[in-house]
Amino acid sequence: MSSNQINIQIKIKAPIDVVWAAIADWESQGDWMLQTRVWVTSDIRSGVGTSISALTGPLVKSGFKFGLLDKMVVTNWQPPRLCEVDHVGKIIKGTGKFELTDISQSHDVATNFDWSETIKAPKVVFLLIYLPTYLGVRISLLRFRRSLTNR
Secondary structure: OEEEEEEEEEEEOOOHHHHHHHHOOHHHHHHHOOOEEEEEOOOOOOOOOOEEEEEEOOOHHHOOOOOEEEEEEEEEEEOOOEEEEEEEOOOOEEEEEEEEEEOOEOOEOOEEEEEEEEEEEOHHHHHHHHHHHHHHHHHHHHHHHHHHHOO
8 A cells, every 4th residue: 555645725714713623623523524524523623632523425414324435643733734534444545635825915814725635545446536526525615615715
């Protein structure tokens, strides 16, 4: 198995604290992530050790319980800048990270959002899932940005 990287960066016209609060609200991620429902599976809701699950599939938001289950544990938590997770499920293995950087200048408030995943999979499997994963996450992050700038 090899480690394969996916990286996406977007600029969000919102303060870093607002972006952090929205991205770290795990359950609300299902509002903007395509075909995904997210929930916390641990007693703690934020910080190192928080466990999160995400179920992604074509009818998940209609209550259908079939899809790809991604289980994660937070391994690094530095509000409002950095969150890292380990993917610990049976199928998805690797690490994930989102990093926020305040890029505001005078009256232009903005945050840079860097999302990355290192997926452990055979190269041929990664090549098959890369494009749909990249497009799905990119569309989801653009929806996230829109949710913050349309308030």
